Amino acid sequence: MADIQETINGLIQELRRGTIIISVLSQLSEPQYGYSLVTILQEKGVSIDPGTLYPLLRRLEKQELLESTWDTNETRPRKYYSLSPAGKEVYLQLCKEWKSLSDSLESLIKGDDGNGVG
Amino acid sequence: MELVNRYIHAVTHQLTGRQREDIKRELQGLIEDMLEERTGGRSASAAEVEEVLLELGNPRKLADQYRGYGRYLISPEMFASYLAVLKIVLLSIGIASTIASAVQMISEPVDALGHFLDYLASLFIGGVQGFTWVTLAFGLIEYFGVKRIRTGMEARNAWRPSDLPPLPDHRLRIRRSDPAFSLVFTILLGLLFTSSLNLFGVWHFPESGSMQIVPFFNETVFRGFLPLIWAVFALGIIKDILKIAVGKWTPALIGFEILVSLLHFVLALFLFNDTAIWNTDFMRQMAESGITPAGSEAFYKVGSNWSRATGGLIYLIGIATFIEIITAAAKAYRLRAIYRR
Numbered sequence: 454m455a456d457i458q459e460t461i462n463g464l465i466q467e468l469r470r471g472t473i474i475i476s477v478l479s480q481l482s483e484p485q486y487g488y489s490l491v492t493i494l495q496e497k498g499v500s501i502d503p504g505t506l507y508p509l510l511r512r513l514e515k516q517e518l519l520e521s522t523w524d525t526n527e528t529r530p531r532k533y534y535s536l537s538p539a540g541k542e543v544y545l546q547l548c549k550e551w552k553s554l555s556d557s558l559e560s561l562i563k564g565d566d567g568n569g570v571g
Numbered sequence: 572m573e574l575v576n577r578y579i580h581a582v583t584h585q586l587t588g589r590q591r592e593d594i595k596r597e598l599q600g601l602i603e604d605m606l607e608e609r610t611g612g613r614s615a616s617a618a619e620v621e622e623v624l625l626e627l628g629n630p631r632k633l634a635d636q637y638r639g640y641g642r643y644l645i646s647p648e649m650f651a652s653y654l655a656v657l658k659i660v661l662l663s664i665g666i667a668s669t670i671a672s673a674v675q676m677i678s679e680p681v682d683a684l685g686h687f688l689d690y691l692a693s694l695f696i697g698g699v700q701g702f703t704w705v706t707l708a709f710g711l712i713e714y715f716g717v718k719r720i721r722t723g724m725e726a727r728n729a730w731r732p733s734d735l736p737p738l739p740d741h742r743l744r745i746r747r748s749d750p751a752f753s754l755v756f757t758i759l760l761g762l763l764f765t766s767s768l769n770l771f772g773v774w775h776f777p778e779s780g781s782m783q784i785v786p787f788f789n790e791t792v793f794r795g796f797l798p799l800i801w802a803v804f805a806l807g808i809i810k811d812i813l814k815i816a817v818g819k820w821t822p823a824l825i826g827f828e829i830l831v832s833l834l835h836f837v838l839a840l841f842l843f844n845d846t847a848i849w850n851t852d853f854m855r856q857m858a859e860s861g862i863t864p865a866g867s868e869a870f871y872k873v874g875s876n877w878s879r880a881t882g883g884l885i886y887l888i889g890i891a892t893f894i895e896i897i898t899a900a901a902k903a904y905r906l907r908a909i910y911r912r
Contacts, residue, residue: 487597488604503601504627508636511590529600532593 473501475551477509478544481519484533510534518543574620575602581630586637594637602627645709653709656816659751660705664697667758671767678770678782693762708812742905743820750811757811761804768793772850775862785856792848796841803838807831825903829896836892843885853877 476499480490487507494501513519518540524531536544579602583595605623606615615623627633645653672690676683763770772786810824810831817824842848850856854874858865863873 486600488601502626502628503605504633504636507597507601508633508639511594511637512639523596529603530596531600532597 472499472551473505473509474513475544475547476501477506477513478518478536478540478547481534481536481540484522484535486524486531486533490534513540572620574617574624575599578602578624578627578630582634582637585631585634590637643713644706645713649709649713652816653705656709656812657702657705659747659815660701660754660812661698663751663754663758664701665694666755667762668693668697670755670759671762674763674770675767678774678784681781697758704808705812708809743902743909745814745818745820747815747818750814754808754811754815757804757807761801764793764800765797773857773862775860777861783860785853785860785862786850787853789848789850796848799838799841803831803834806834820902820906822903822906825899825906828899832892832895832899836888839885839888839892843881843888846881849881 476494477490480493485493487510488503490510491501491503491506510519510521514521514534517537519534520537520540521532521534524533579595579598582598583591586594602623605626606619609615609619609623668690672686672693675689676686679686768788768790769784769786771788772784775783775785777783810827813824813827854870854877857863857873858870863870
């Protein structure tokens, strides 16, 4: 039984991995720094490791989907990320993809021929 | 806070360029934020610091994620062929130095212990050398391979079905024994040329007294050619290692094989172009050693053979090279026929 649970956990992790980028982009129409993003996502039920998020933010910045500025006015300097114009476009496109993907999956799970379990 | 600084250093010292300082600052802020969330403002205990660092995970992994790829001297995909090549090379060095030492022991049986110690030393040094060169070669392949993938060269050359290699053809397979044998032979010859040139000669065991060797070569002249010999032999060794690693004939390998054959011939041309490399005193020493007493029939026979052999050797080598190149060309022709199918 433990083995099955392990397999399930692995598969769930894989499923989540594909959705991380869209989750992150969705919260960056307003500038956020890394740890505030972790907290916001956590509150909305999406948990992500800082150790995964921070490198990801840099990668998205390198791909020019995000813009960043250092804010040195607060108690400690923080790097704020927000969507670039290209990032906005990519995000909208990803949203569209996600909806169609989710619709297709929905119909697969519901199973018009009665094979599904949903 | 010392632990935090150590953690940040552990992540960033593996990174390069401008991003390093930036990541340092960002990580600093992140860890402080995470600590503050746990402590609510008071100073953090050692246990809390440890907890936060554990949550961030192994610094090496984090650095890999920042870099976007793992770093290997030899990646897991390459490791199997690395081991195979390493085994064969080390074995070849072992066999070659064993034979070289055995020959030396037979020629000068007096100092057996000294020879044995020399043998152990040459085994060790040879082993270290072999290990170093094989690892270096694979490390370079790894380094440039990774660079190529990262700079997107792989992606730019879109794959086409016609790029598929032909099914393995038994006629194009390289049996490991062939390059392995050549490896042993090259290393052995290199060892003997370098440290025991005097063994190349006519061996004479007089009924009384110790054994004598009348050398073929003029040692001083020969030594001058050693760097050239090493260079050509090293290329031959690389060729044999590639043959073992690849395991089948490819156009590039055939080209390399032909190149090495030609270089062997050029080397021979350099060596035997004039007669300076030969022992000019050969006939006199033959007579003095009593192998062929001066004026005897054997003396004249050996004398005429000696001049014929020293003059004609280059033609023999030329013929051998020619045969090698024809064989390689035949393989190329076969390969082309298979690719065209």
